[in-house]
Amino acid sequence: MSDTRSHPASPDTLAISLTEAIHEHRVLPGMKLSEDEVGDIYGVGRTVVRQALRSLAHDGLVSIERNRGAFVARPSVKEAREVFEARALLEPRMARAAAERTTKEDMALLRAHIADEHAALDAGQHGRALNLSGHFHVEIARIADQATVEGFIRQLVSRSSLVIALYWRRRNAMCESHAHHALLEALSAHDGAGAEELMKGHLLDLLSQLDLRDQAWTGVSLREALRP
Amino acid sequence: MSDTRSHPASPDTLAISLTEAIHEHRVLPGMKLSEDEVGDIYGVGRTVVRQALRSLAHDGLVSIERNRGAFVARPSVKEAREVFEARALLEPRMARAAAERTTKEDMALLRAHIADEHAALDAGQHGRALNLSGHFHVEIARIADQATVEGFIRQLVSRSSLVIALYWRRRNAMCESHAHHALLEALSAHDGAGAEELMKGHLLDLLSQLDLRDQAWTGVSLREALRP
DNA sequence: AAGGCGGTGATTGTGCACAATATGGCCAGG
DNA sequence: CCTGGCCATATTGTGCACAATCACCGCCTT
Missing domain, CATH: 1.10.10.10 (Winged helix-like DNA-binding domain superfamily/Winged helix DNA-binding domain)
Structure with missing residues (x-):
């Protein structure tokens, strides 16, 4: 083919x-x-x-x-933790900055984004929903007008996708759409402090959904178990 | 050749x-x-x-x-600001984390690093001194045991080098070796809060040494002025 | 029978040649 | 004299073939 x-x-x-x-x-x-x-x-x-x-x-x-x-x-368990620590360091501040700059166009874009995410979820396209969900975080950095940090967050979101693939606890609900909606309202109200807190909590929620015990070995391939 | x-x-x-x-x-x-x-x-x-x-x-x-x-x-002026904003976001926290983990070996390494930096400066090798000075910041992230953020800081330090080449105000003193020494002492005393504050101040000092007026057009090539 | 070892195949690493494209000078026209 | 388009040239983009390196596996030795 x-x-x-x-x-x-x-x-x-x-x-x-x-x-x-x-x-x-x-x-x-x-x-x-x-x-x-x-x-x-x-x-x-x-x-x-x-x-x-x-x-x-x-x-x-x-x-x-x-x-x-x-x-x-x-990603190793250590790397997984590091990724979310880095996100916790960057994203809340980006959310705050974004809240003070969000325009009507941004809001429309984010709403459409969430709508797409829900649509994908309803259609059973978990992968696409996850992708959109991650891109939501990147969009916030974009709104904050911080291209440099946006690049970092894009990278962190990417790796988060791998972390989720490896260490996600439940298979059922991707949930968190509620968190995104709450964030969106804080942005709309230009509530910087609120957005910052919401983002911080959102990331903690995500982290708590992971199973980062040292031996969370989902065993895809056993030959690499002894490689590195 | x-x-x-x-x-x-x-x-x-x-x-x-x-x-x-x-x-x-x-x-x-x-x-x-x-x-x-x-x-x-x-x-x-x-x-x-x-x-x-x-x-x-x-x-x-x-x-x-x-x-x-x-x-x-x-790097444009905007990008230069972004780089230092990102550094201000990441590095103080890394300094705090590093302070709580610094070992004697780390201290020896950092001292040697500063010694090299001074030697290079005395030998008139400004470039080498600048490179070592930047790597000092990366080392702190390494001590903090945050490989992911370390990568980001390495990137930011790299770009800072470009920013300095473009927007540095004085040609005379690279100074700031004092700041590094103070940081080293805070790390040695495992004074996390102190290290965080010192790093924050150090970065602000660096930023204040830049000439980031919008039209700081050092005029290397005028053809690129209208490219992007 | 277990362990070490070299043959063999497959996959990546690199140099090279050709194609695609932008640049700068040149020429024609106004 | 200036403006506009065209062509020669140089540089990058890509495919391809050969070389290097590693993994697998069967054999030999002890």
């Missing part, structure tokens, strides 16, 4: 496609991303695939092992 | 070399990094150079323009 995707497949485009696939849990941590295979699927040469994979590796989404290939990253 | 560098020149090695060159202000913002030229200098093919450049581009150190090439990035 080749040339599944239509022509416009630059390295960055491919990187975005792969990132989305990971965000939506279509490919799971530990899965091997063979250059030839990916290249055939998207109908591009290995040169492009390699660049895209390196890009993802830089964001911590895949780990490249010399002469072994690229694998979707498996 | 070819094969200036000895054999071991992997993409990552080259990326590190280029990063150091930028940190030490041996190459300045706006300078073009031709693939052929860099390849000849280091005695490697364009393939390796390209990967290294993309890596730097991902860190915001160089900007790649399609079919135009790679240039050392010229």
Whole structure:
């Protein structure tokens, strides 16, 4: 099966496609991303695939092992904690800053975003819902007009997606849509302090939903258990 | 002039070399990094150079323009502010966390680091001193045992180097070694709150040394003025 | 029978050649 | 003299082929 995707497949485009696939849990941590295979699927040469994979590796989404290939990253428990600590450090402040700058257009965009998220959830597209849910956080940084921190948060949200894939406790409700809605209202009211607190609580909620016991070994592949 | 560098020149090695060159202000913002030229200098093919450049581009150190090439990035005034806002968000907390974990080995390392910095400064190697000075901040994040945030700070310090190249006010004293020494003492005393405050003040000092007026157009190249 | 070891296959790493595209100078027209 | 379009040139983007390296596996030795 080749040339599944239509022509416009630059390295960055491919990187975005792969990132989305990971965000939506279509490919799971530990899965091997063979250059030839990916290249055939998207109908591009290995040169492009390699660049895209390196890009993802830089964001911590895949780990490249010399002469072994690229694998979707498996964040350790420690890394998982670090990711959420970093988010707790950055995002509440971004929420505060965003609250003081939110425009009507921003509100409309966020509302549409949440609507999409609900629609995806109702349609059973958990992956897409998760992706949108993560992007909501990135949007807040964008509204705060902090492109640099926005990049960091984008990276952290990406890794959070991996963490969720590995350590999420329940399979049932992605919930948290309530938290996003509350945040949206705080933004609408330009309530910086409230938004900051809501975001802080939201992140703590997320963290509490994870099962970060040291041996939470979901056992996708046993051969890597003794690799690193 | 070819094969200036000895054999071991992997993409990552080259990326590190280029990063150091930028940190030490041996190459300045706006300078073009031709693939052929860099390849000849280091005695490697364009393939390796390209990967290294993309890596730097991902860190915001160089900007790649399609079919135009790679240039050392010229952070805008807005970006410069953002970088220091992000640092102000992350680093004080890292300093606090580091203070509670600093070991004797860490202290020895930091002292040696500062000694190197002074030596470089005395030898007139301003670039090297600046590089070491930046790495001091990264070390604090490492001591705090926060690899994820450490990566962000490494990135921010890199960009700070560009910001300093563009917007630094005085040419004379790199000073600030006093601030690092004070921080070191706070770490040694495991004074988390003190370290946090010192770091916050240190970053504000740095920021105040910059000339971030909107039209601080040092005028290296006027053609890029209307590009983005 | 267990452990060490070299052959073999597959996958990645790199250099190279060709294609695509932007740049800058040149020429024609007003 | 200035403006507009066109072509030559240089540089980057991509595919491809060869080389390097590692994992797997069967065999030999003890």
